[in-house]
Amino acid sequence: MNQKIIGFIGGGNMGSAIIGGLISSGLSDKEHIIAADKTQAAVNRLKETFGIQTSTENIEVSSLADILFLAVKPNMFPTVIPEIRHHLKESSIIVSIAAGQSLEKIEDLFEHPIKLVRAMPNTPALVGASMSALCGNDHVSEEELHEVKQLFDSFGESEIISESLMDAVVGVSGSSPAYVYMFIEAMADAAVADGMPRSQAYKFAAQSVLGSAKMVLETGKHPGELKDMVCSPGGTTIEAVAVLEQMGLRTAVIEAQRACSQKSKDMSK
Ligand SMILES: NC(=O)C1=CN([C@@H]2O[C@H](COP(=O)(O)OP(=O)(O)OC[C@H]3O[C@@H](n4cnc5c(N)ncnc54)[C@H](O)[C@@H]3O)[C@@H](O)[C@H]2O)C=CC1
Numbered sequence: 001m002n003q004k005i006i007g008f009i010g011g012g013n014m015g016s017a018i019i020g021g022l023i024s025s026g027l028s029d030k031e032h033i034i035a036a037d038k039t040q041a042a043v044n045r046l047k048e049t050f051g052i053q054t055s056t057e058n059i060e061v062s063s064l065a066d067i068l069f070l071a072v073k074p075n076m077f078p079t080v081i082p083e084i085r086h087h088l089k090e091s092s093i094i095v096s097i098a099a100g101q102s103l104e105k106i107e108d109l110f111e112h113p114i115k116l117v118r119a120m121p122n123t124p125a126l127v128g129a130s131m132s133a134l135c136g137n138d139h140v141s142e143e144e145l146h147e148v149k150q151l152f153d154s155f156g157e158s159e160i161i162s163e164s165l166m167d168a169v170v171g172v173s174g175s176s177p178a179y180v181y182m183f184i185e186a187m188a189d190a191a192v193a194d195g196m197p198r199s200q201a202y203k204f205a206a207q208s209v210l211g212s213a214k215m216v217l218e219t220g221k222h223p224g225e226l227k228d229m230v231c232s233p234g235g236t237t238i239e240a241v242a243v244l245e246q247m248g249l250r251t252a253v254i255e256a257q258r259a260c261s262q263k264s265k266d267m268s269k
């Protein structure tokens with residue numbers, strides 16, 4: 001696996017997070033990663049940060065890569081795919097990480113049969129804590145899909161899912177780090193209002209979110225039970241819980257996430 005050339009078209013936020021995750025995990029080394037970006041500043045940043053090979057020519061990368069990540073914005077697909085489609089390495093596997101771009105839609109843009117994996121990672125890939133979902137088209141064998149899954153597993157957790165769940169995945173893990181960062185910011189703001197220095201407040205808030213997530217993942221207990229364990233009768237926590245219910249925290253999260261998934265569905269049309 002680590003002798004294969006892994007290529008990236010687009011080295012922005014998500015492309016960089018995956019490159020950083022792959023290198024930190026040791027699954028791939030910088031000599032086997034090559035990335036193209038149209039922006040010279042992005043190319044310079046990738047070279048300086050990761051020491052990988054870079055290019056401003058998408059064709060150069062697509063013709064070298066055994067596994068080629070499409071990490072540009074979805075609206076760039078109709079530009080980038082026609083540019084590279086006749087310049088792919090034989091038997092290469094294309095991995096799209098774009099929101100709202102179905103396997104069928106991407107296959108149509110290539111205009112000839114390709115091995116295609118649709119994936120949805122998230123930016124915690126950079127610190128080895130991503131959650132990713134993957135599905136493959138008919139030209140990808142089970143073995144090839146697992147080979148790609150190994151890459152995603154190197155920088156976090158991943159699961160192979162049905163493509164019909166991909167819009168839900170965008171909402172629950174692809175985009176959700178943004179909602180969690182808002183929650184952390186809000187908790188830190190409240191601590192700052194109570195006199196805590198801001199940098200200390202971010203640490204306390206973030207570590208509490210990390211610890212709570214680990215409790216859900218590692219104890220196997222229902223989140224409601226874990227919440228109840230924090231709420232001492234007549235204590236402090238239940239006061240906060242009552243205000244969060246009153247202010248509609250759950251409804252806000254559900255409505256926000258459903259808007260996110262709906263956007264992904266709309267983009268697929
Ligand atoms: N940011 C995130 O948290 C996540 C993003 N994604 C997906 O990742 C993809 C990239 O998103 P981001 O990294 O957030 O965007 P970004 O804007 O940070 O990065 C895109 C990069 O593509 C480059 N680019 C633009 N046109 C190009 C072209 N013609 N050829 C080569 N490079 C070109 C840009 O210069 C930029 O560096 C999107 O399809 C998005 O849906 C998926 C999961 C999470």
Ligand SMILES: O=C(O)[C@@H]1CCC=N1
Binds near residue numbers: 170174
């Ligand atoms: O906001 C977006 O469209 C991308 C997809 C998932 C996270 N960021």
